[in-house]
Amino acid sequence: MRDFIGTVREAGLLIDIEEEVSTVFEAPKMAYGTDKPLFFHKLDGGHRGVMNLTANRETLALALGMNSKTMVPELAGCRYDGAIVEEGTLQTVAPDLGSVPVMTHFPLDAGAYLTAGIVFSSFGGVENAAIHRMLVAGTDRLVARIVEGRHTYQLMKAAHAKGERLPIGIAIGVHPAVTFASCTRVPQGKELAYASELMGGEIRVKTLSNGVRVPDAEFVLEGYLTDQTAAEGPFVDITGTYDPIRNQPVIEITGVATKSNPIYHGILPAGAEHRLLMGAPYEPRIYQSVAGVTKVKDVLLTRGGAGYLHAVVQIEKQTEGDGKNAIMAAFAAHTSLKHVVIVDSDITIHDPDDVEFAIATRVRGDTDLMVISGVRGSSLDPSRIADGLNVKIGVDATMPLGKEGEYIRAGWDA
Known part of the structure; x- marks a missing residue:
């Protein structure tokens, strides 16, 4: 992600914000008024963060190495066949979610939410990657909205049926091609291969102690999706209206790994980046179907x-x-x-x-x-x-x- 931020800055598309900005409402409100990438140098004083990273088609096309005018046909021709290079294990330390500048976006939200965290999971030899909103519920607990029937949900239920927790790794601050791939309905287990293809044909991953493979990221949270549930919501979703309160699965975080002076990535709910990442991955699917x-x-x-x-x-x-x-x-x-x-x-x-x-x-x-x-x-x-x-x-x-x-x-x- 750091390399891409540099590319966006060189292209004159990035807005650097040097003044101190709060993660509670203030940074989200600034992101709401634009689709330009924003780089915050002083989130809550001492943190760095980015929002609107791919909030318009120009920056998304730049991230995917494509022309924005021909992006949909190009994506429709992808084969999900990039190479995945394993680079050993990733060591973690004891978790403290209070040290991560997680944002609180709107006044009626249940609390601070991870919105750009990609949940990598693995069970029975099958991998998956998807973005799920996750409510911070303690220094080592999250409550995640896991949509019924989707692949993460299926793997979670399979693990629970065997009396096990689903091992996961949450990657925050990845290359936008990885984010895009994780938002796309691809053949089972092909998210990393698709991200690799979008990045030129190769992606490097490390394995967590729970067996889950994750790509390069600013923050990686290691943990498990449990069979415990807790209240999740209210939360503003894609239409800009509040999603209701539901009982959702609890995630136990067992370890965290961060880069030096990490850059947090937040996606504004119902903002331009959220809407583009929700819809654009479906455009090539519709293209293929109509073709x-x-x-x-x-x-x-x-x-x-x-x-x-x-x-x-x-x-x-x-x-x-x-x-x-x-x-x-x-x-x-x-x-x-x-x-x-x-x-x-x-x-x-x-x-x-x-x-x-x-x-x-x-x-x-x-x-x-x-x-x-x-x-x-x-x-x-x-x-x-x-x-x-x-x-x-x-x-x-x-x-x-x-x-x-x-x-x-x-x-x-x-």
């Missing part, structure tokens, strides 16, 4: 849709009906998707005005809307009903084939 039914050009999970619930898919229609097929393919690829708009290749999907223009001039409500009720949606959507079901709407905002001449837009470009 199976028609010629796809680009995909965007929109910022206004919380970076997660709304998509715009740009296609080049081959046959009439491709728009609706693309709608179904998009919903199949991202089950939390709530609304999707399919547009032609002349529409700029990163321009909300242009997308609205397509809806205004190319959509007939009686023929171009697809309404699907009684389907599983996002647990983060406050409009969901009690059992988690919701309604999805697809909008076919494409021109009818053979009538393109009626939709020519005035301009001077050939």
